[in-house]
Amino acid sequence: MKVIKFGGSSVANAENIKKVVNIINQPQYQSTIVVVSALGGVTDLLISVGTDAANAKEQYKETLLNLEKRHIETVQALLPINNQSACISSVKQSFNELEDICEGVFRLGELSGRTKDRIISFGELLSSKIIYFYIQSTGSKIGWIDSRKAIKTNSNFGFAAVDFAATTESIKAIVAASSNTLFIAPGFIASDSNGFTTTLGRGGSDYTASIYAAAVHAEAVEIWTDVTGMMTADPRWVANARTIPHTSYREAMELSHFGAKVIYPPTIQPAMDQNIPIWIKNTFAPSEAGTLIENKPSEEGEIITGISSINQIALLSLEGSGMVGIPGFSKRLFEALANEQVNVILITQSSSEHSICVAVNTVDVAKAKAAVDNAFEIELMSKKVEPLKVEKELSIIALVGDKMKSHPGIAGRMFSALGRNGINIRAIAQGSSERNISAVVSFNDIKKAVNVLHEAFFETSHKQLNVFICGAGNVGGKLIDQIQQQQAYLLQNLNLQVRVTGIATSKKMLFVDNGNEIDVSHWKDALVNAETMSLQGFVDGIIAKNLRNSVFVDVTANAEVAGVYAQLLSKSIAVVACNKIAASSVYTNYQHLKSLAKEYNVPYLFETNVGAGLPVIGTLNDLIKSGDRINKIQAVLSGTLNFVFNNYDGTKPFAQVVKQAQDEGYTEPDPRLDLGGTDVMRKIMILAREAGNKMEMEDITNNGFLPAACFEGSVADFYIAMEKHEAHFKALYDAAAAKNCKLKFVAQFENGKASVGLQHIPSNSDFYHLYGKDNIVLFYTQRYPEQPMVVKGAGAGADVTASGVFADIMRVTAP
Incomplete structure (x- = not known):
């Protein structure tokens, strides 16, 4: 029967x-x-x-x-x-x-x-x-x-x-x-x-x-x-949740106790006592196999069987120095709760015996608190025990699996995955059977936590990255195009799903809800009807969505945008910055952002701040991490200036060459930031800081070449001033040509000091054969004292800069 x-x-x-x-x-x-x-x-x-x-x-x-x-x-x-x-x-x-x-x-x-x-x-x-x-x-x-x-x-x-x-x-x-x-x-x-x-x-x-x-x-x-059987996680929250084909009685009991509502927890015991197999089947898909629950664990499959959760949880914490070394405190606590028929879902106690906390259903909080206060009335009055601490709006998340016992490192993977995504753990419990690891987290984080753990334990072939892009101009637009081009490749070959889930411009901001993503092939059309841009609104939206593996990408040159990095990093949201303003701001702010990234275990990456798509900062960091020490840095760091001086020979006005560079997308919106040396100063300062040196902009010597009149008025006024001073620029060129040299704007850092300026470069220099918009960086180190480590290539342009930003986004996915 x-x-x-x-x-x-x-x-x-x-x-x-x-x-x-x-x-x-x-x-x-x-x-x-x-x-x-x-x-x-x-x-x-x-x-x-x-x-x-x-x-x-x-x-x-x-x-x-x-x-x-x-x-x-x-x-x-x-x-x-x-x-x-x-x-x-x-x-x-x-x-x-x-x-x-x-x-x-x-x-x-x-x-x-x-x-x-x-x-x-x-x-x-x-x-x-x-x-x-x-x-x-x-x-x-x-x-x-x-x-x-x-x-x-x-x-x-x-x-x-x-x-x-x-x-x-x-x-x-x-x-x-x-x-x-x-x-x-x-x-x-x-x-x-x-x-x-x-x-x-x-x-x-x-x-x-x-x-x-x-x-x-x-x-x-x-x-x-x-539903077609027990699932690895709640399918309403996890799109990739799948049916568990086979599980043991005890695993099923743990999963059902911790919120898997497919089966009522007491159901399993009578069947287990008689060794009767239980099938979970779908009335609306009767041909599907479903889940078999029986007296033996599956011989193959995942270490973790499933992830479950319970919501509407409160944490009751009893603390006090009067508890230490005194027998019976735990007994009195549990008796008080039991007398009021308060079910204790999770228990954890500090090894010092100074505190004990229990998780109960939120609906039981009032009678639980009254019962505990009554039971410990004398200790509370004498201040041997502190008033009962009650925390609400919590959830319990649990990993369940018979095989956990024989596989070390499961807890480490669990807490590491949660930590990387900024999910704070309020309490932890693990049963003596090692079949279950439970953690108490904020209710606001539970959906994200379930997805993070499901990805970590069940989707080793698939990782999701949620990208929020601020700035969709020249570089930002190219970045979105590159993401669209690579999405299928990344999913197929790197098992990485890169989703653009937010885009902001100076006027509009766009989010997609309900676990969807922006159709990057029609993002411009979608922005037309998007809501009005509010930077804080955009940041609040990213934080509120609380998506796993979130990345904020700043493809602007805006100081206000750079000012929100701290908010995002403190919420464990990775920041990828093409914008140089934050990394080249006052040293205390630079250091604060780096410290936040370290404290919250989240990447803060800004490779494109120096050299666009060139791996300049990455190479420098690798040298430092491997124990090398920087003795000197020499570099041509402005693709704009290199383009200008490679194309200026006095046959056409200097202003015309600069305008060409701007039209081709090599300059900042205000070309004076490039030609005045400010941009190069920022870059050499960033490299000096990444090499471990404390440096401010005023510490850098700028041997500029622009006449003072060029810095007055608007950008239009700047071009007029350059035309008036054409003789000055021609003289600079002629002086270098007379020595058979080329003009290069060179940045240098040595012995704690940095400088930038125009130099005559002889034909035997590494800088001489530097063409177009290329950059070059020479790292002289303890390991490379005479023949430097050289990084050379295109250092400007929307495509290469976007590719550098994209590469940083990919680095966020690294463990």
Whole structure:
């Protein structure tokens, strides 16, 4: 014999009930006990009926009428007209009885646990009777079992404990006395020794099925629901959650205890005691295999079986020096909570015995606090114990797996993954079986935490990166194009899903909700109807979304944008900056940002601040990390200036060459930042700082070449001034040419001092053969004292700069 159970969603309406009966009519279920829940949502409505009646709210009558109408309509949709009368009569009789009970509650203004159980029992009684009559109308022979007569419990109404000896006896007797081999029974309900109706707790229909299975030594229990088995995580939160094909009883118990609602936790024990396998199946996809729960763990597969969570948790912390070395404190705490029937979900205690904290359901906080305050009244008055600390808005996340015991490092991976994503852990617990590691986190972080851990343990072939781009101009636009071009490649070859989830310009900002991403092939069109840009609004949106592996990409030259890095880093959001302003700001701010990145274990990368797409900063960092020391840096760091002096020979005006450089995208918006040396000063300062030196802009000597008049007025005025001083620029060129030299704007750092300026470069110099917009950096170190480490290549241009930013984004994914 088998026992199969169908949940509320499976019997929500006539259409679904027909699917259920199609399953029951399969040959393998000829000898079966079918357990059913109430029609979907009915139990909650019956609870509200009882509550409203007790509170003298006459709307309970309307709710009852609607419930009666729904059940009769279900009968009419299922049964042929000539078979309806007996079933409808049964339904009406039940609602008449229910109405009488509720009227009594209304008049008394009181709803006892016993009466509440009686009211909500009608849900399963009605659904089981309707399905019983429907199966009979199809010509099948079936018996109806009243679970109140079959299952015996104590009188703990609302969550009654089963008397298994008496229950087994009565179920066996009922089945043996019938000539039927197919039975249907209401789930969730039972009765005490006085015959009063009791219930087995919300979700108790699963438990009912397991109780019947244990009594008749069934070959299997099947729990039919609306999902295809137990999942590695909640599929509403994790898009890539997948079915667990096989798990052990104990793993399933841990998962169900920590929030996996596919199966009610007490269900497993009766089946486990009799070694009866449990299948979780999908009513709406009956051909799917589902999940098998049995007495042995899977021989292959993941170390972690699943990730579960419980929400609406509060943490109660009892602390005090008076607890140290005094036996009995824990006992008194748990006794106080137990006396108030407060369920303790998680326990953790410091090794110093100075504190102990427990996690409970938020709804129990008030009575839990009152109980603890009362139990420790004397210690609180004498200040041996501090007042009970209560933290709400928390959740518990749990990793579950039988194989965790034999695999070291699981806890490390768990906490490392959470830490990298800025998820603070309030408490930790691990069972002695090492089958479960639980952590208490903020409720606001739970969805992110589940996704982070699912990615870490189940999606080793797939990592998601959420990119928020601020600045969609020349470089930003190229970056988005490059991301679009590479998305398929990265997913296929590097198992990396790069999602653009936010774009901001000076006027508009765009987010995509519900776990989607921006269609980067039409991002410009999407921005047209986006909301008005607010920098703080954009930052707040990134923080509020709380997505895993988030990266803020600054592709602007805006000081205000550079000012938000600290907010983002302190929320464990990586920052990739093309913008040089932050790294070249006052040293204390530069150091603060670096410290935040270290403190919150999150990347702050700005490779393109020097050399665009060239690996200048990365090379320098690698030298330092490997134990080398920088003696001297010499560099041509301005692609703009190199372009200008490579193209200026006096045959056309200097101003015209500069304008060409600007038109081709090599200069800053204000070319004077390049030609005046400010941009190069910033770059050499950044390199000096990355080499470990404290340096400010005023510490750098700038041997400029522009006449003072060029710095007055607007950019337009600058071009006019250059035209007026053409003779000056021609003289600079001629002086270098006379020595068979070229003009290069060179930056240098040595012995703690830095300078920038125009130099005559002879033909034997590394700088002489530097063409177009190329940059070159020479690192003279302890290991490279005479022949320097050379980094050379294109140092300006939207494409190469965007590629450098993209490379930094890829570095964020590194462990």
